Amino acid sequence: MTHALDAHAERPSAQTGARRRLAGGAGIPVIGAGTFGSDRYDAETVAAGVEHALRAGFRLLDCASVYGNEPLVGEAIRDVLGSTELTRADLFVMSKIWNDAHEPADAVDSVLTSIDDLGVGYLDAVFVHWPFPNHHAPLAATDARDASARPYIHAEFMRTWAALESLVDRGLVRHLGTSNVTIAKLSRIVRDARIQPALNEMELHPCFQQPELFRLCLDHNIQPIGYSPLGSPSRPVRDRTDTDVSDVDHPVVVSIAADHGVHPAAICLAWAVNRGHIPIPFAVKSAQIEANLRAAEIRLTPHELEELRGVERNSRLIKGQVFLWPGSADWLDLWDVDGTIPGWGGYGTPEAEG
Numbered sequence: 159m160t161h162a163l164d165a166h167a168e169r170p171s172a173q174t175g176a177r178r179r180l181a182g183g184a185g186i187p188v189i190g191a192g193t194f195g196s197d198r199y200d201a202e203t204v205a206a207g208v209e210h211a212l213r214a215g216f217r218l219l220d221c222a223s224v225y226g227n228e229p230l231v232g233e234a235i236r237d238v239l240g241s242t243e244l245t246r247a248d249l250f251v252m253s254k255i256w257n258d259a260h261e262p263a264d265a266v267d268s269v270l271t272s273i274d275d276l277g278v279g280y281l282d283a284v285f286v287h288w289p290f291p292n293h294h295a296p297l298a299a300t301d302a303r304d305a306s307a308r309p310y311i312h313a314e315f316m317r318t319w320a321a322l323e324s325l326v327d328r329g330l331v332r333h334l335g336t337s338n339v340t341i342a343k344l345s346r347i348v349r350d351a352r353i354q355p356a357l358n359e360m361e362l363h364p365c366f367q368q369p370e371l372f373r374l375c376l377d378h379n380i381q382p383i384g385y386s387p388l389g390s391p392s393r394p395v396r397d398r399t400d401t402d403v404s405d406v407d408h409p410v411v412v413s414i415a416a417d418h419g420v421h422p423a424a425i426c427l428a429w430a431v432n433r434g435h436i437p438i439p440f441a442v443k444s445a446q447i448e449a450n451l452r453a454a455e456i457r458l459t460p461h462e463l464e465e466l467r468g469v470e471r472n473s474r475l476i477k478g479q480v481f482l483w484p485g486s487a488d489w490l491d492l493w494d495v496d497g498t499i500p501g502w503g504g505y506g507t508p509e510a511e512g
Contacts, residue, residue, distance in 0.1 A: 175217065176454070178436065180333060180356045181379035186250050186282075188431050189454040190218030191447070192385065192440035194225050196296060199442055201227035207442035209234040212244070214448050220359075220383070220438040221276065222254040222287060223268050226296065228275035236277050251276060252283040252357075254337060255322075257481070260291035260314070262321035269325055284322055285335040285359055289315055289343055290492070292481040300479045307483035309491075310499055312346050323353045335359060335383070338478065340494040341371050348378050359383040361476050362437070364411055364429055364469040365403045372435065384430050386475055387437035388423045403473040410469050414462050424449060428456035429466050 177185030191211040195204045204227045208219060212235070219235075221228055235251070238244060253276065259268035269284055291314070292307035325331040335357035336344060348354060358375050360368060362384030375382045389405030405411060406422040415422040423439075430437035431454045439450045458466070477489040486492075487504045494500070501507040 178381060178434075180381055181354070182333070182356065184282075184332065186357075186381065186436065187216070187218040188436060189216070189427065189451065190220050190250070190252075190383075190436060190438040191216040191450075192220045192438040193227060193231055194220075194222065194385075195440055195442065196225050196227065201230045203442050205230035205234040207447065209238055210444050211441075211447050211451075212238040212249075213242070214444075215451050216447070217248055218250045218252070218436070218438070220252050220385075221272070222256070222285075223259070223272055224254070224256040224287065224296070228253070228272055232276040232278070246278060249278070250282045251278050252285065252335070253281055254285040254287040254359075255318075256287050256293070257291050258293040260286075260318045262317055265318050265321040266325060269322070269331065273330060280329065281331050283333040283335050283357055284325070284331045285337040285357070286315070286318060286322070288338045288478070288481060289336070290481045290483075291318075292483065294480040298480050302480050303482060303484075304480075307481065309483055309486070309501055310343060312343075312350075312499075315343075315347070316350055319347065319351055323351075326353055333357060336380075340499075341374055342494040342497060342499050344371070344374060344378075344380075348380075354378070355380050357381045357383055359385055359438075361386050361474060362430065362435055363387050363389045363405045363426055363475075364466050365389060365405045365408060365471040365473040366475065367467070367470045369470070376434070382435035384435045384437045387430050387439050388426050389473075389475065399477075401473075402475055403471045405469075408469055410465050414458070414465065417462075418456060420453070420456065421449065424453035424456060425458075425466075427453035428458055429463070431456075432458045432463060 176188045180186055193204055208231050253272040255265050255268040259265050289310050292304045294302050294304055322334050333356040334353055336355045337359040358380050363386055372382055405426055411422045411425050415425045427437050441447045478492045479489045485502045491500045491504050
């Protein structure tokens with residue numbers, strides 16, 4: 159049985175730079191450090207975690223303009239580069255444009271600001287954070303709504319994408335990525351994009367494996383990036399529901415962790431690396447950061463991987479309710495669950511073309 163790890167990743171340990179190959183040939187580390195912690199930690203704490211992560215061996219950073227910490231994360235990057243033998247070329251730095259920057263000029267300005275704030279000269283990847291230009295303020299309540307919110311409009315999304323393509327043409331961005339899209343949306347984007355997405359960031363953890371979307375990414379040489387890889391135990395209260403499943407408490411995950419002598423969180427990360435997607439766990443505590451990096455070296459057996467495949471519970475944790483538009487029914491309208499893209503009145507109404 160051949161796994162994605164064997165086919166696409168080099169064999170050295172995470173600390174010595176194991177990388178996967180993107181469609182264009184560039185290398186990307188098999189595990190990254192997330193920087194979304196603004197609901198629980200201030201920017202100084204997140205930046206300190208980034209500095210420790212880089213010094214411990216992480217080389218991939220997942221950032222975003224909306225996280226509100228890119229200037230201080232940039233200082234951490236510069237401190238590490240200035241005091242070690244690491245160079246900018248050793249790092250893979252990613253950022254995202256937020257929902258208030260979908261207009262082409264705004265998208266370009268957002269990326270240029272991120273490059274300046276992070277002090278990196280260029281970005282290895284830029285994502286469209288959500289496919290909807292439906293803005294909400296940080297820490298918004300679950301029932302908050304943007305009065306001008308609208309459903310996915312493919313032509314408008316492609317205008318945003320074209321603006322990002324222009325930054326690739328200028329050498330300011332190396333790769334483009336989609337985020338929080340579905341099979342229906344990604345299929346259209348791949349069909350119409352001049353520069354194909356090289357990465358797709360999506361919620362991935364043992365209890366939410368998204369196998370069909372994952373397979374679509376692989377079929378188009380798109381590298382899946384998995385957020386909330388531990389089942390997001392620290393996610394905001396607004397994103398929690400009574401039906402959510404805890405990955406780190408699942409009996410199969412707990413049993414495999416005991417066999418390896420590690421915390422269940424390490425098995426969630428090892429599953430991601432062995433499966434072939436790139437997890438981006440967030441941590442600010444030194445011990446957790448180092449444990450996350452070591453987890454990328456755990457080799458799971460085919461039997462363990464098959465057991466973990468059976469852990470799937472379709473437990474989406476980041477539901478995105480705040481991005482709904484007038485006329486939509488509930489958060490399921492964001493995810494094209496019947497294979498179609500809902501229009502202004504939800505499923506069964508004409509798609510929002512234009």
